[in-house]
Amino acid sequence: MYNWKNKNVLITGINGFVGSNLCKKLINLNANIFGTINNNSTSSLLNFENLSQKVNIINVEKNNFLQLKEIIKNYEINYIYHLAAQVEVVKANQDPYFTLRNNINYTLDLLEASRLAESVNFFYFASTDKVYGDIEKHKLPYKEKYIPKPTFPYDISKYISEILVNCYKNNYSIPLVIGRTCNLYGPGQLNFSALIPSLIKTVLKNEKFIPRSNGKTTRDYMFIDDWVQTLINLPYNLDLKNKELIFNFGNGKPISTLEISKKIFHIMKYKKTKEVIDAFKKFEMENYDEISNQFLDSRKAKKNLNFKTYTSIDFGLQKTIQWYKKYI
Numbered sequence: 001m002y003n004w005k006n007k008n009v010l011i012t013g014i015n016g017f018v019g020s021n022l023c024k025k026l027i028n029l030n031a032n033i034f035g036t037i038n039n040n041s042t043s044s045l046l047n048f049e050n051l052s053q054k055v056n057i058i059n060v061e062k063n064n065f066l067q068l069k070e071i072i073k074n075y076e077i078n079y080i081y082h083l084a085a086q087v088e089v090v091k092a093n094q095d096p097y098f099t100l101r102n103n104i105n106y107t108l109d110l111l112e113a114s115r116l117a118e119s120v121n122f123f124y125f126a127s128t129d130k131v132y133g134d135i136e137k138h139k140l141p142y143k144e145k146y147i148p149k150p151t152f153p154y155d156i157s158k159y160i161s162e163i164l165v166n167c168y169k170n171n172y173s174i175p176l177v178i179g180r181t182c183n184l185y186g187p188g189q190l191n192f193s194a195l196i197p198s199l200i201k202t203v204l205k206n207e208k209f210i211p212r213s214n215g216k217t218t219r220d221y222m223f224i225d226d227w228v229q230t231l232i233n234l235p236y237n238l239d240l241k242n243k244e245l246i247f248n249f250g251n252g253k254p255i256s257t258l259e260i261s262k263k264i265f266h267i268m269k270y271k272k273t274k275e276v277i278d279a280f281k282k283f284e285m286e287n288y289d290e291i292s293n294q295f296l297d298s299r300k301a302k303k304n305l306n307f308k309t310y311t312s313i314d315f316g317l318q319k320t321i322q323w324y325k326k327y328i
Helices: 017-028 065-074 089-094 096-116 153-171 195-205 224-237 257-267 273-282 299-305 313-327
Strands: 008-012 032-037 056-059 079-082 122-126 176-181 183-185 221-223 246-249
Touching: 008 017, 017 032, 017 224, 032 065, 065 096, 079 096, 089 096, 089 153, 096 122, 096 153, 122 153, 122 224, 153 176, 183 195, 183 224, 183 313, 195 257, 195 313, 221 224, 221 313, 224 299, 246 299, 257 273, 257 313
Parallel strands: 008 032, 008 079, 032 056, 079 122, 122 176, 176 246, 183 221
Antiparallel strands: none
């Protein structure tokens, strides 16, 4: 295990799903944690589990390069996990300008601030499998050698940010790595436009579920604890002399939206399962504005970074549901 004691770590978007879970783990490893937010929302795992007072949280105004520069310099930041982004796909499609400007500019500001600092030993950029675009199903899983063909605003914002990261890695001495991850789920995911939280909330609140597909779309899912452990291990496992920049992270076991819905309803003993299944069947796919099938080939990460996942989808869903029962 890498020694995190007294290491200065910056997590952008620390109050988000991944950021809050990563923060929770690093607290237990005695790291000095600094986190940026751009709103004062209390809807976060950090607040729910009373972790906020154990970290240094800084409210950063949008597109404030000078503030980011001062944070990295004044706190002598060693490790950066750039997780902050506007990630809601539906919102991105409705407001592309905000999504593109926010996600791209924040990444550029943070890269430049890191370049000017002398303390940064590691910089992780959170990308997404969505940058590959919608390809023929027989060509799946996505491989790093595939040329990205993003279409939607969120996907494009991440791909352009990747290009910026690549520029800084090739021209400056910043140890950078990009992670293209599958769909993550687990405790602390409070974006209820995401499938798994929305399904669980439907049951707990006895709400009407509104599908966004016909249920046949497939995704690769990874439990948040597995992903956080991967992020914790990255600086230790990453060979800084290696020119590799981009890595896929997924469990390689795609599951359909309908299948995962049935699993959740079975665990929660939901009595209206048939109603939801019928709603999926009635969905008109011409109204669908996301990628149909996504899953990743993670062999490069397994070989170079010792990447592993341990949590089955059934066990992960059980732990996730238990958490939401306490939260909602």
